[in-house]
Amino acid sequence: MSEWKAKRFWKEATVEEAEGGFTVRLDARPVKTPAKRALILPTRAMAEAVAAEWNAQEEEIRPHLMPATKTTNAAIDKVATQHAEVAEMLAAYGDSDLLCYRADHPEGLVARQAEQWDPMLDWGAEALGARLEPRTGVIHAPQDPEALRILSERTHALSPFELAAFHDLVSLSGSLILGFAAAEQVKPLDALWDISRLDEIWQAEQWGKDDEAEQMAEIKKESFLHAGRMFTLCCAQD
Missing domain, CATH: 3.30.2180.10 (ATP12-like)
Structure with a gap:
């Protein structure tokens, strides 16, 4: 049937x-x-x-x-x-932001992370008023509570339509700072997506691409780009 x-x-x-x-x-x-x-x-x-x-x-x-x-x-x-619950879940990314967890080797990866991720943390400190600090390794180390409070307030202030788009910007990139950067159109969405995938891009350069992983990444990228476009439409002047 x-x-x-x-x-x-x-x-x-x-x-x-x-x-x-x-x-x-x-x-x-x-x-x-x-x-x-x-x-x-x-x-x-x-x-x-x-x-x-x-x-x-x-x-x-x-x-x-x-x-x-x-x-x-x-x-x-x-x-x-459930606006408050969604906002709180996304704000929590600030305490474990992708941009803050750095490799200690090899030197090329360490340098590339600093080159691409430090400017985004600097932007967050200047434009958002919230300085997140990088750490070496994957063990969690809490961020400054005042910085987290500021980022949380900004997240809770988003409208339901903005927050729906912001959800994908943050969850797909793994970074609250990159989510805000996409919302503020600090860089082209493609560039911000590549910044979020720095580690994966590095691995592919060293060991070759995994076709299945690349296909999944393309699906996620399209969702990220769509979320960025939807956030922009939320704020479009009629």
């Missing part, structure tokens, strides 16, 4: 202003989230990205080709209902 698949039933997806922001309509029908909540988005640009995904659907609806819709649904149905 074949699996039932949802079919396209609308002619056009359009964006309309709504109370609290913008919504997407499929002909006359407003789009709702999986939890049946109203899909109210903070910016027209974000709503247009969602509408474009619905318009791109052909005969059958293919949710895996609708990442913007997935992110906005998550923001409304999940993040908004």
